[in-house]
Amino acid sequence: MLALSLTTVGSAGAISVAPGDAPDEVRVGETVTTTVTIEDPFVDMPDQWTLQGSTKLENVSWTVTVLQQGDQVNQTVYGEQSFEQELDASSGGDTIEVEITGDAPPVDNYTYHPRETFTLYDFDTVQGSSTSDLNASEVHHYTNASRDARLAIEDAEAAINETGGNSDAEAQRDRAVSAYENSNFGNAESLAGDAQSQAEQAQQSAQQTQTLLMAAGALLVVLLVGGGIYYWRANQDEPTKLQ
CATH class of the missing domain: 1.20.58 (Methane Monooxygenase Hydroxylase; Chain G, domain 1)
Known part of the structure; x- marks a missing residue:
């Protein structure tokens, strides 16, 4: 089963987000990998804006790849639970692929209803002092x-x-x-x-x-x-x- 993605598009304009395949649930400590694709990052958007990402995964690695008609423009790797990447239309880029890999975190508080979840990823767009939700995904985690x-x-x-x-x-x-x-x-x-x-x-x-x-x-x-x-x-x- 695929995780449900909670998507809110505010001032993000015509940006299209395709969530990657992700498990509906995962055991604590298990490694998870998914890729989120962002299309048309500069349509109805400023020529310069910032992509923010955060996760509760541990031992995390983000790989942000900017593509122009399928060709790689640049690629950046981040190793923290959050990152920020400046995007500039003058550098090119009609697609952004963000691959995230990490280990499911421990459960802080067990609840039967609703099920315990953690943030697999949460993306925002930042324009000056304005931040808008872009896409987020929650996944149930458990121990045996x-x-x-x-x-x-x-x-x-x-x-x-x-x-x-x-x-x-x-x-x-x-x-x-x-x-x-x-x-x-x-x-x-x-x-x-x-x-x-x-x-x-x-x-x-x-x-x-x-x-x-x-x-x-x-x-x-x-x-x-x-x-x-x-x-x-x-x-x-x-x-x-x-x-």
Whole structure:
């Protein structure tokens, strides 16, 4: 799946931004690489302006390549979490490619809803003292333990939804979420498993009750029919007073 890109074009005029392929989620410490392409950087824009970029990736490297009709005009590499590059129409350039590579950062604060995300990249245009959003992307990050706990909670929620809701299971699910958000992933996974079991047991109990009620109803019908037949036969066999 591709990460959703949040794009806002203010005074950036006719600039077109094509976000690169990026994962919807990534494990902490995993290396991520994506390329963002900026087309027509000087259409409805000043001849000189500044491109700003920032990220929460660690061990990051930016490679900014300016192209004119496919030919490289210049290329600059940056090694910090943010950069600024002056752009000048007189130097040429109808396309700017920005490749970013880095490692997914640790999670500062675990939240079940919404999912934990970090800024993969955030680009702005700067003209004098005016800064405008250009394009940004957020990506979910996780550890193996947090992912296992989240999946267990999701399974519990699915089981609860299938039963139409169960207060005991829901309370246990809430405890699992609380443990998750306190980074107690082993406990969260265990509590979520309990919640799922409670929901499934409640569903089985409801199904058994329904089966018993159906059986009792069927038995009642049989008894009523049998009793009716017996009564009818008894009345048929009994001689009337006229006889």
